[in-house]
Amino acid sequence: MKALVLFSGGLDSILAAKLIQRQGIEVEGVHYVTPFTSKQRGHPEEVGRIAERNGIPCHIQQIGEEYFSIITHPAYGVGKHANPCIDCRIFMLRKAQERMRAQGAGFLVTGEVVGQRPMTQQKHCLNRIDKHSGLKGLVLRPLSAELLKETLPEIRGWVRREELCAVSGRGRKRQFALAEEFGVTEYFPPAGGCLLTSAGFCSRLKDLLAHGNLNLRNVEVLKTGRHFRLTPQYKLVVARDERENRYLAGYARYGDTVVTAREAGPYALGIGEANRDAVRLSRRIVARYVSRQRTVPVAAGIYPQKDLQVCRVSALEEDRLKKYLI
Ligand code: SF4
Incomplete structure (x- = not known):
């Protein structure tokens, strides 16, 4: 048996x-x-x-x-x-x-x-x-x-x-x-194995479902970074540290918008169709995580384009940032 x-x-x-x-x-x-x-x-x-x-x-x-x-x-x-x-x-x-x-x-x-x-x-x-x-x-x-x-x-x-x-x-x-x-001493802790019971993850998932973008890549991206819904067609994900920078870069796909600070700062990935305003907002969100006081150079372009366009922008104001945060 x-x-x-x-x-x-x-x-x-x-x-x-x-x-x-x-x-x-x-x-x-x-x-x-x-x-x-x-x-x-x-x-x-x-x-x-x-x-x-x-x-x-x-x-x-x-x-x-x-x-x-x-x-x-x-x-x-x-x-x-x-x-x-x-x-x-x-x-x-x-x-x-x-x-x-x-x-x-x-x-x-x-x-x-x-x-x-x-x-x-x-x-x-x-x-x-x-x-x-x-x-x-x-x-x-x-x-x-x-x-x-x-x-x-x-x-x-x-x-x-x-x-x-x-x-x-x-x-x-x-x-x-x-x-x-x-003699059992090694095992996982009782909770934390399923992201569907995490409030933060689920609010990002609900946003994904509401905008009809459920696929395996997009779910993997939900597991990292800060997420901002900028338009119904476009969201921005901003990495929080070096490890997340690498993780997020690994999930970039053809047609995504890549936004990166020219100075030390986060890697960000825009998913969906970005209009000019959404790209500008994306740059300003990334700038917010470089410096809140001065303008900084931020590059943006469509993946896998090599030559990203660099513009100096100021950080997005906190109240607007919060409005877009999922
Ligand atoms: S959905 Fe419920 S039963 Fe399924 S893995 Fe998550 S917590 Fe467990």
Whole structure:
């Protein structure tokens, strides 16, 4: 018997895998990286390192544009920000089902805990997610199994139910005790893996959705810099440090407007159609991050044009800057 584990790299999914491994069942982890996974959680090396340290073989799979439909049309609504958690869990379980078939896994294991999260981990939500993913009866949640209806792996005797747990709620005491028992010391912190629960990121995402520019490149750009909506057709992204300068420059595409200070200062990328006023505003925004007192030379041009035009401009006034900031 083999089980597939939805592996987030957090403590709960590691413990869930350990509880099943302890019963002599082979487990394989699968970690999905969506376009909205934070950089640390989405970093294959980091995830791979945590999986390896905990003795869980793990496959890391990138999810691309196919994820966007649940962002634009979430069937079960969204949480506090733009997080379509129920749709997302159904999506992940469906993906996992494909992997189970390919790998010959008999059931799926998750680290979910009853009552831990309001939107997806109430009993009725878990049932709904299992039903709509097509995996009803085949999703085992070892940390809370004793509180849930018996699943097929338990009914058929593949897994001994009495060796599973009855954890519920947001407390972590039982998980820490289990971590000690299994010698688990390396795992990701419980929150921060999904950018769809970040207020700042979601206001930029909502702006992107409102202007119909949802694509993988534009989502990557949302993860960095300060964002300014200058016209319905054009936005400017200004890097905040040297690392962001390099990151943003790596995402420049044909037709973007590149705006850079001639003195030490930020790299900025204009996305969309820029009219003359928008380019001038872009220069003045970049100038604001070089000097607020004097005029500075700022270059602008269309990527990948090599000869950018340089103009001296003054910093944009603070109240106008705030008006454009997303
Ligand atoms: S927090 Fe993000 S990754 Fe987690 S279920 Fe919700 S949308 Fe999906």
